[in-house]
Each structure stands twice: as C-alpha cells, then as structure tokens.
Amino acid sequence: MSFFYGMFFGLSFGVGLVVMFARYENLRSRRRSELAKIVAAFARMTVQDSRKVIPSEFYPPWVVFSQRQKLTWLNHQLEKLWPYINEAASELIRSNVEPVLEEYRPSILQSLKFSKLTLGTVAPQFTGVSIVESESGDNAVTMELEIQWDGNPSIALDIRTKFGVGLPVQVKNIGFTGVFRLIFKPLVDVFPCFGAVSYSLREKKDLDFTLKVIGSDVSTIPGISDAIEETIKDAIEDSITWPVRKIIPILPGDYSDLELKPVGTLDVKLVQAKELTNKDLIGKSDPFAVIFVRPLRDRTKTSKVVDNQLHPIWNEHFEFVVEDPTTQHLTVRIFDDEGGVRAAELIGSAQVALKDLEPGKVKDVWLKLVKDLEVQRDKKNRGQVQLELLYCPFGTESSYKNPFSAEFSMTALEKSFKTPGTATETVDLQTAIQKKKEVIVRGVLSIVVLSAENLPKLDLIGKADPFVVLILKKSGAKAKTRVAHDTLNPVWNQTFDFVVEDGQHEMLILEVYDHDTFGKEKMGRVITTLTRVILEGEVQDSFPIDGTKAGKLSLNLKWTPQLVFRET
Secondary structure, three states: OHHHHHHHHHHHHHHHHHHHHHHHHHHHHHHHHHHHHHHHHHHHOOHHHHHHHOOHHHOOOOOOOOOOEOOHHHHHHHHHHHHHHHHHHHHHHHHHHHHHHHHHOOOOEEEEEEEEEEOOOOOOEEEEEEEEOOOOOOOOEEEEEEEEEEOOOEEEEEEEEOOOOEEEEEEEEEEEEEEEEEEEOOEOOOOOOEOEEEEEEEEEEEEEEEEEEOOOOHHHOOOHHHHHHHHHHHHHHHHOEOOOOEEEEOOOOOOHHHOOOOOEEEEEEEEEEEOOOOOOOOOOOOEEEEEEOOOOHHHOEEOOOOOOOOOOEEEEEEEEEEOOOOOOEEEEEEEEOOOOOOOOEEEEEEEEEHHHOOOOOOEEEEEEOEOOOOOOOOOOOOOEEEEEEEEEEOOOOOOOOOOOOHHHHOOHHHHHHOOOOOOHHHHHHHHHHHOOOEEEEEEEEEEEEEEEEOOOOOOOOOOOOEEEEEEEOOOOOEEEOOOOOOOOOOEEEEEEEEEEOOOOOOEEEEEEEEEEOOEEEEEEEEEEEOHHHHHHOEEEEEEEOEOOOOOEEEEEEEEEEEEEEEOO
C-alpha cells in the first residue's frame, strides 16, 4: 500500500515540477521579448529624447553628450605650418593689438607698447569642432572651434608710468582655453558659396598669464600689476569676444548688416553696497563703483566716491547700450579710492546676465562680490552690491514703460506738442519742451507700514518695543510710526503721505528701532528706491531688514503722479 502512495506522490510531484518549469519558461520568454522591445526603443532614442527623460543633473559624471568632433588631422597639419604662422601672426597681432591696448590703457600709465612679440614654438590645439544649428533659419552656416593653448611665447611690454618710470614687463606662462565662432554668411550660389566670414571669441573659458618686470617683480609696484592685467583682459573682452565680431569680406558686396548693432537700452540704478572689505589700515575704505556692459572707455560709468564707509549708499542712475541681451553681461567693480596717491584697489566684482532680465520690468538684485569673475577660488566675503535693472528693447515703447525716459513722464497733451502742427502756439510749445533737458517725476508717495516679523530680541525678557522711522533721503522728510509694545512681530497699519519732488532720484529709508526708557536701539533698516512703485503705480511686498538674520518689513507703496519740468 505504501508503494502506491509513494508512486502517487512521486508522479504528482513530477507533473507539478514539469508544469512549473513550462510556466517559468513561458514567463522567461515573455520577459525576454519585452526586454528586446525596450532595448529596441532605447536604440531609437536620440540625445534630445534622453535629456527629456532624465535631467542632466542625474547623469553620472562619466556620461558626456557632445556634438564636437575631434580634429587630430588639423592639429597635425597645424604643427607643420606653425613656424610660418607664428611669423605672420606675430606681426599681425602687433599691428592690431597695440592700438587696442592704447585705447584701454589705464590713466596711471603713459604708454603701453610691445617691445618683443613672438608666439613661440608650441602650436595651439583644436580640441573639437561643431556646427551650430540656427533656430531662426537664417542664411548662414555657423561653426565653433574649441581651442587650447599652453604656449611658450616671448612677449615683452615697454611700459611707461605717469611718474616717468620705465618698466620692461614680460608676459609669461600663458594658458588659454576658449571657443571661436565662425559665421559664413550670406550663402550664395557663387564659389566659395558664402559672401563673408565673421569670427569672434564665443566663449573664453580660461585665460591665465603672469607679469614679471625684467630683473624684478611687477607685483612690488602697487597698482601696476592689477592695472595691466585688467587692461589686457578688457582689450580681449571688447575687441573680439562675442557679440563683437570681425568681418572679412570674401565676395564684393555690402555686409554692414552683419556688424554689431544696438538692440536696446539697459537702465541701471546703483543703489548701495554692504559689508565691504576694508582695504585701509587707518579708517575705512572709500568705495566707488565702475559699471559697464562693454568695457569701452566712453561706455564705462563711474560712480561718486563715498568716503570712509563700508556700507555706502549711492542711488545713482546710468544707461547702457545693449547689442545682444542673450549673451551680454553687466559687470560691476567696486574699488577703494586712494585719492590719486596710487591706483585704486579692487574690493570685488560682480556680474549679472542680461538674459535673466524680463524686458520692461524692474529687477532688484543683490550681487555677491568676488575677487575674480572667471576663477572663483577665493571664498572670502568681500561684501554685496544692490542694483536695480530695467532692460527696454528698441521699438517696444508702446509695450514697455521706462520711468527713466522723459516720454514716460509726459501727459498725452504734452506728447502731442512734440508733433509740429499748424498753429503757432503748438510750435512754440514744442520748442519750449525741446529746451527742457530733464523731466522731473513729481508726485505723492503713500506708504502704509503694515507689519514686521522675526525681529531680533534686544530686551532682557526676550521681547522688544519696535517702531519705524521713515526718511526720504533727498528731501530729508521724516515720519515715525507708533511704538508696538512687547512683540517681535509688530503690526502697525499706519499710512504716511509724502510729496516727492524728484521721484527718479529719491530714496526711501526705513529704520527699525527698539524703544527703550533711556533712548532707542537700532535693529536694522530697509532701503528702497521709488522706481518700481513709479512704474507699477502700487506695490505691496515684504522687504528684508538689513542688520537682522530673518527680519522682514511689510509695506504697501502707492504713487500718485504729478508733473513738473526742470529748466536747464
């Protein structure tokens, strides 16, 4: 009997095992088929598809998507031709670069010329080439060449200072990495199939060099080393760096449309800076700002000097021409003025990309100052600078409002006076308006001090009795809120009206104090211009309180315009 039971269980187990194996094989076959479909789908994916599926930040560092092709063959030929290229290029560079260096020569130097210039025996290396696809479909072919050069050139500068000192300076240890852009435009049906070539340094990834006075060290002469380095970098930046481009005609024709042209204006208000590094041994730094989009002398703006101050307030307005908002930057450099005794010392620099600005809308930014905009190895805190930025493209006057423009301030009647009419009165009024050089934006500023939050604890019991003092910097008008007792999150809801005579150049300062029996203790302050409220009419926002870790002051600002003209 046990034999039959054993045979029954054995057969049952065997049949079950066969069934399970068959089902497993079927399942395995389906999985392989599905996996094959997935692999086939991945094989059909493009780089663009993969970037849509997985963002670039999730890729491991060894995954690189590149459209650049290697140029080993070109580098091999370039090494053979380099001795001849060196001789021709050295003379070309001397004749073209010397005038540019003279144009950018700092005021501390009397002359800046080459006494010797050869590019050495090491040829540059082309590390990649790519064709840039144009989204606009214009009649052109754009090629980008990535180049790297760790050369051994022999370059000597003959420098003379305003003090009559001659300095033979060697430029050594040059290292350069960048991307050159070639644009073949327009394409034509005549050989070589394009009318002109435009070239530009599309991207300057790295530029290193050292300066050495023959027989000494240039760094031992205060201010000279920084002045020469900035001169060389600015000359490169504005003579060949995109959007600047050089045009070489290939076929006869008018190629003026390829030249760099203005496309808009950038209005910049330099508001203030804070926590600047002190460069003086006695007293405090005397900061001033140098601002530019392109570092041309006639297009670089310099602010006034604020004496003995590490938290300067400027409230100065500047206007710049913009040629390419997609690639250009606004650069700010803060210096410590030395009173003409020696060259001003750089405190720090900052930069903001114009592509980050929304046309027609004011953007308030705080920029952290760094020692070098290209190689930010220095982590030292050098302070911050506050700017108000407004980009207005040309041809969009009806779409965007510019509070810095006289047109913005004029009423419809006054604008009609600008169009000559038949009536004598109209012509006289137009002539009178043309004689007004500057329009003052005059109006009433209504300020509602709503509340504050996260104020610092100044009293022994961990509370405070805060109040706010309101000040118009230019006119000196003042007002004060009531005291809110025993709170770090006060609510005031008080309204104050100020008549503002010059809204474009006025500044509102709100100082937050803790009331005490024996006086008052300052907790922090908020500084803002009136640009945004003039442009938008009414603004309600929370403003960070300088001097506190997380304190904010909530305000409602309303502008009621009036109009007066200033005779010049």
